[in-house]
Amino acid sequence: MSDGLKPPRYEAIALSSESTVVAEFLPDTGVRDPTYQSEAALEKAFIEQLRLQAYEYLPLTSEAALIANLRRQMEKLNKISFTDAEWERFFGTCIAGANDGILEKTARIQEDHIQVLKRDDGTTKNIYLIDKANIHNNALQVINQYEADGARSTRFDVTVLVNGLPMVHVELKRRGVDIREAFNQINRYQRDSFWAGSGLFEYVQLFVISNGTLTKYYSNTVRDGHLREQTSKRSKSKTSNSFAFTSWWADARNHQITELTGFTKTFFAKHSLLNVLTRYCVFDVDRKLLVMRPYQ
Numbered sequence: 001m002s003d004g005l006k007p008p009r010y011e012a013i014a015l016s017s018e019s020t021v022v023a024e025f026l027p028d029t030g031v032r033d034p035t036y037q038s039e040a041a042l043e044k045a046f047i048e049q050l051r052l053q054a055y056e057y058l059p060l061t062s063e064a065a066l067i068a069n070l071r072r073q074m075e076k077l078n079k080i081s082f083t084d085a086e087w088e089r090f091f092g093t094c095i096a097g098a099n100d101g102i103l104e105k106t107a108r109i110q111e112d113h114i115q116v117l118k119r120d121d122g123t124t125k126n127i128y129l130i131d132k133a134n135i136h137n138n139a140l141q142v143i144n145q146y147e148a149d150g151a152r153s154t155r156f157d158v159t160v161l162v163n164g165l166p167m168v169h170v171e172l173k174r175r176g177v178d179i180r181e182a183f184n185q186i187n188r189y190q191r192d193s194f195w196a197g198s199g200l201f202e203y204v205q206l207f208v209i210s211n212g213t214l215t216k217y218y219s220n221t222v223r224d225g226h227l228r229e230q231t232s233k234r235s236k237s238k239t240s241n242s243f244a245f246t247s248w249w250a251d252a253r254n255h256q257i258t259e260l261t262g263f264t265k266t267f268f269a270k271h272s273l274l275n276v277l278t279r280y281c282v283f284d285v286d287r288k289l290l291v292m293r294p295y296q
Contacts, residue, residue, distance in 0.1 A: 070164030096198040135274040182209035219289040
């Protein structure tokens with residue numbers, strides 16, 4: 001920043017049984033209009049807030065543009081220039097393998113984030129998908145209205161890219177609409193669209209759902225498990241994959257941060273989000289992604 005001031009960092013410091021806790025957050029005192037805000041207006045305001053928090057906005061809506069940006073971000077992070085042949089091999093084997101699904105891609109981010117590139121000259125080089133040791137080496141970008149052609153044509157609301165890979169997806173509904181509709185919408189995306197093309201949206205680790213007034217988040221395995229239960233006709237039982245196990249974000253005084261603006265300023269603060277993705281996500285032995293669990 002030009003005045004030498006750094007944006008605030010909201011550290012995750014504790015966890016209750018229902019809420020992740022960050023340092024005390026003081027909400028804006030400005031008056032908000034609680035009556036009506038369209039989904040488009042909510043999306044526009046959300047993206048503008050992310051831009052103010054130093055996210056790069058990309059007006060890309062196609063898979064070709066997404067993959068081209070991914071290549072640039074991988075080159076930037078790893079200080080390398082892929083030849084076309086090298087990129088084709090690396091992308092096809094280390095990023096978008098034909099037999100890889102959500103669990104394989106989650107394991108790649110959480111457990112095997114350093115992949116090996118076979119270069120044209122026969123040498124090898126380690127390629128980082130995400131830098132977990134120096135988190136601010138990772139690039140954060142935001143896209144919206146991405147077009148996916150799966151079982152049916154779909155436009156996703158807002159997605160955060162980390163080094164070009166979709167890792168956080170945000171589904172918005174206008175104020176007054178039950179946020180369960182956003183949860184159900186994401187389930188439909190998984191059924192119809194996330195796997196489409198190269199399946200890059202199966203790299204999404206976290207989901208955020210909001211109607212502007214209420215905002216919650218959950219991991220990709222909550223969504224994936226919920227869908228598996230629906231398929232096996234066991235969805236009526238209350239399990240860890242149901243909406244009931246989505247999480248609130250809260251401050252140190254256990255005040256829930258439900259308004260999207262406050263949630264964005266804290267959860268999506270670059271330092272906070274990168275810590276969540278790299279240090280507070282645990283892929284357990286049952287292949288479930290646990291988010292923000294304290295270490296004993």
